[in-house]
Amino acid sequence: MDLAAAVAPMTLARERTVPVHDALRPLLPALERGRSVGCDGVTATSLALAVAVEATAAGAWLAVVDVPWLGVEAAAELGVPLERLVRVDPGHGGQQGRAWAELMAAALDGFELVITRVPARLDAGTVRRVQARVQARGAIVLLVGTSRAWSTDVALRATRSTWEGVADGHGHLRARRVAVEATGRRVPRPRQAELWLPGPGGRLAAAPPVVTGLAEVTELRAAV
Secondary structure, three states: OOOOHHHHOOOOOOEEEOOOOOOOOOOOOOEEEEEEEEEOOOHHHHHHHHHHHHHOOOOOOOOEEOOOOHHHHHHHOOOHHHHHHHEEOOOOOOHHHHHHHHHHHHOOOOOOEEEEEEOOOOHHHHHHHHHHHHHHOOOOEEOOOOOOOOOOEEEEEEEEEEEEEEOOOOEEEEEEEEEEEEEOOOOOOEEEEEOOOOOHHHHHHHHOOOOHHHHHHHHHHOOO
């Protein structure tokens, strides 16, 4: 299948940036073309999908290269249009550097966003060639997990994850509150935000800060 030919007529106009969801703007005000964003921590895959939500809703195409555990149902619930998502499964041996690089080259020719993981063993020359193609095509790469070989422009890390809706051993999981920190060479100083990933309705949303109740503060002062 010629991926580039299949999606090229429907790609977004070549603006310098692509949109990001309002909930992510405290962390990532702009998503620049030709850059890479690392997503790490306990919700790394969900973070990568969250970054892609707004752009795909606006018409961008998303390729998922060699991330076999990424679920399309989870992507749809977060708000990624499945008609804009294509999974590329390399099959046996997909994490070999040369095979991965060839798949990435094909995906970068036709997709504006690519979610992938970097092979554990990847030589510096291969990394440079793939990164050069990312910049030349104006694509955006969302890396799941950390990589010594590839230094990202922005690093998003989920530092805390808490599910809500279950208490005293009963109830239903309704939403997951995630604390995320943004760092990297394109981030002047670390940024933090709290997200619903997913929220009670299944979608990405900003989570309000946790505020200690007035009664609890009064009791604490009285005890002191």
